[in-house]
Amino acid sequence: MSVPSEEHLPLYRQLADHYQQAVAQGALPPGARMPSVRELMQRHGVSLSTALQALRTLEEQGSVQARPRVGYFVQDHRVHLLGHSSEPDPRCPVQQIDGAQFAGINERISLWLEQGRRAQVRVDLGAAMPAPELFDHLTLNRIGAALLREFPDVLVLGNSRPGTHPLFQAAMARQALEVGVSVAPQEVMATLGNSDAVNLALAAVTERGDVVAVESPTFYGVLQAVETQNLRALEIPSSSRTGISLEALELAVQNEPRLRAVVVVPHLQMPNGALMPDSHKERLVAFCRRHDLALIEDDIYRELVDAPVLQRPLKAWDETGQVIYCVSFNKTLAPGLRQGWMNGGRWHERIQILKFARTRNMQVWAQLLAARTVGTPAHERHLRRFRGALRLQRERSVQMVARHFPQGTRLSVPPGGLSLWIELPAGVSSMVLFEQALALGIRVAPGPIFSNSGRYEGFLRLSCGLPFSPEVEWAYGELGRLLHGQVRALPAQRQAA
Amino acid sequence: MSVPSEEHLPLYRQLADHYQQAVAQGALPPGARMPSVRELMQRHGVSLSTALQALRTLEEQGSVQARPRVGYFVQDHRVHLLGHSSEPDPRCPVQQIDGAQFAGINERISLWLEQGRRAQVRVDLGAAMPAPELFDHLTLNRIGAALLREFPDVLVLGNSRPGTHPLFQAAMARQALEVGVSVAPQEVMATLGNSDAVNLALAAVTERGDVVAVESPTFYGVLQAVETQNLRALEIPSSSRTGISLEALELAVQNEPRLRAVVVVPHLQMPNGALMPDSHKERLVAFCRRHDLALIEDDIYRELVDAPVLQRPLKAWDETGQVIYCVSFNKTLAPGLRQGWMNGGRWHERIQILKFARTRNMQVWAQLLAARTVGTPAHERHLRRFRGALRLQRERSVQMVARHFPQGTRLSVPPGGLSLWIELPAGVSSMVLFEQALALGIRVAPGPIFSNSGRYEGFLRLSCGLPFSPEVEWAYGELGRLLHGQVRALPAQRQAA
The missing domain is CATH 3.90.1150.10 (Aspartate Aminotransferase, domain 1)
Structure with a gap:
């Protein structure tokens, strides 16, 4: 069969990924008719149930739409009156680093x-x-108040070193496992949302003057973090279909000896909304491993993808600790809680030291609230x-x-x-x-x-x-x-x- | 009269300060008899009520002890079996900066x-x-739960920019005023305890390789902050009676062109417990202004002084924004809340930018809890x-x-x-x-x-x-x-x- 074989993935997922990629790359344009179930069976030598499951997966992902009795069609996310955004040239030379451009983003x-x-x-x-x-503020407030009764000294206990509560660690590790990320509970570190995490990650893997590859366009918070830490941002074109350009990253590595890290939002890239396909994720992780770049994954929006369970973080492909994984509940659970967590991969210990030096322990009540909520049927x-x-x-x-x-x-x-x-x-x-x-x-x-x-x-x-x-x-x-x-x-x- | 005149201070306070200093400097040793009321009146030309008030002030401060019908005696904080700690030579040459010593404090x-x-x-x-x-966890938990009812969307509101709630700002500014610190409410910035504040202060006033004067001995968190920000700590002798040595600081300024900041804990210095006398505070603030050094005041223990109301922070003498004032409720209200605040003096705006780049907004619930508690009769x-x-x-x-x-x-x-x-x-x-x-x-x-x-x-x-x-x-x-x-x-x- 023509589907590239990926270990650990069931056949229907491989098939779905194959077509998701075809859609993302435009080989199957919006509105195009998908191969029928019978065509899929013949073309790829798969069973009826595999073909059906693949189509249902694509439908859940929002990639295709079923029209009853007619077939499956590639979802047309464009409104017909509007043109599709122009795509950057993924092979365009990486923008030259120019000192002047690195001053002022914080002021701006x-x-x-x-x-x-x-x-x-x-x-x-x-x-x-x-x-x-x-948001479900009633449930949050009810759990928050219940926790104050259940852990009566949660506000007055001072020695919760190293600052992350075991119940929070266990709950986060369990959640991560559901999307293919295997992290030991004791290597879950609580953060003050995601900016804290990305800042710590950058501080752990760079020295003043080092270069960090960021997506272009990118969330301005990343540019602020880069500037305030006296680093230089190298803007790598990011497609609104597939995310950061690996071709441009290749060029960057060749031309920038001080390149140390890559920061990406793989799911619903901010601001262009890209969803990185699995094959792209796998290549990016391998690329960073090959060139010893820290891959800082800001996974803040995954649960806002219309079919989030099927999205595996970059960290799921990470076998050597090259990926620093950052999560926040700011956009999905409770913006006012300011709770996130991270796993620093092979830099985790250094990140813990930095975190302790900067802000000591984290509030435990917010961690318990997140741990008690995330993963429940109500949530x-x-x-x-x-x-x-x-x-x-x-x-x-x-x-x-x-x-x-x-x-x-x-x-x-x-x-x-x-x-x-x-x-x-x-x-x-x-x-x-x-x-x-x-x-x-x-x-x-x-x-x-x-x-x-x-x-x-x-x-x-x-x-x-x-x-x-x-x-x-x-x-x-x-x-x-x-x-x-x-x-x-x-x-x-x-x-x- | 021989008491040095200080503007704005009532006569009895001037008199009390004069004797507090005499005690601190050892001119009046522990156990010594204080001048009687009559002697004070004659020696300083003050009224009966001024002399009495001065003695009562010294008593409240814990500097002297009344023995009924006998008189006032200098408080003997030493237990007689134990010798008094040796004092550093305040004029000893400042320790030379040695690169090797700045590696490893975090590891240690x-x-x-x-x-x-x-x-x-x-x-x-x-x-x-x-x-x-x-701690009074019952009151804290009751207020915490009440706030969730009173501000039902406090956990789900996301746009509380710049991250510090106006009710918190107002309460903190009011509290500060009671000890002579005048800060505009909008210039109160919430922090994640005091380490966050001291780290931000250092980041705002230094560049990599700059020198920071710290007390010796000092709280190890300061040394961690200095090291993780690639700064160099210069250890200045700190007396357990009067705090940091101004003489040694003078030498440091002359020998260290890259000296940018001084970090002190003026009340109950950690670890030596020193309480800086008012005259010393005034000189330190003037010194830092004269040499354009940022004076980072970590005022975390003031409320643990046996007579805290009489202790005015360094910030009370600051007329030019030279003092960066940092407060935390970690040791007095609720260690698990992780709530503090700071005013950055003339660096306040830059500190706000850094704070936003690092951790965005702060949790509002904890701020409301502190604002609702601090300053109440129950507290x-x-x-x-x-x-x-x-x-x-x-x-x-x-x-x-x-x-x-x-x-x-x-x-x-x-x-x-x-x-x-x-x-x-x-x-x-x-x-x-x-x-x-x-x-x-x-x-x-x-x-x-x-x-x-x-x-x-x-x-x-x-x-x-x-x-x-x-x-x-x-x-x-x-x-x-x-x-x-x-x-x-x-x-x-x-x-x-």
């Missing part, structure tokens, strides 16, 4: 945040944060409802963008998550839009904060965290009006081009 | 912690942490009971040391706090004691972890955090037995010396 972010704070924000489409009403129900609500909000957002934004706007609808990454018509500036919208009380995230290089002025991140309301609809209308105004003000030849 | 601390973890510890006299039963009652219990435990500890430890053991009883800093007889090693005691299930803190230079092998820190029990008494007996064993094994000429 701070300015953006500060402007947002000072303004009277009526509709916040800038923060990639789910609205509080999407699984919450996650299903939560993903459903976010899916609806994403779809509504896409409709609003299609209705209100000017011709030439392009986007790829991500298979889950909290936000849309939108490419504006040529010549239109998201920075101008940011300023104009803020004056109306609408906050957005302009593209330039997702890069050190000032790239992405033509891009915009919109949060889909807010449930739709007349005010949110009004905000999309106003954004559209402002964008149309920018298009009209463009020089004529620019518009024609 | 980690080893110490790890050995403590692996052993079956029956009695922990190593951690300077109050026993959980000394003041807790603190009074707490200080009383600690005082009793310190006194018992001193008695046990006097009873069991070999001749030649010396210590200064600190005017508050959690621990004793004990000088062992010449030739006796606290590292040897640590290993031997651990084998019996007794954990102590050996002197060498309080310095980069391997100094203080002849010193020992014992925690007084544990209420006395037969097991604690047993532990003191065993420590004494082990120390006597070491003394007996010393070469004869050493014992004679």
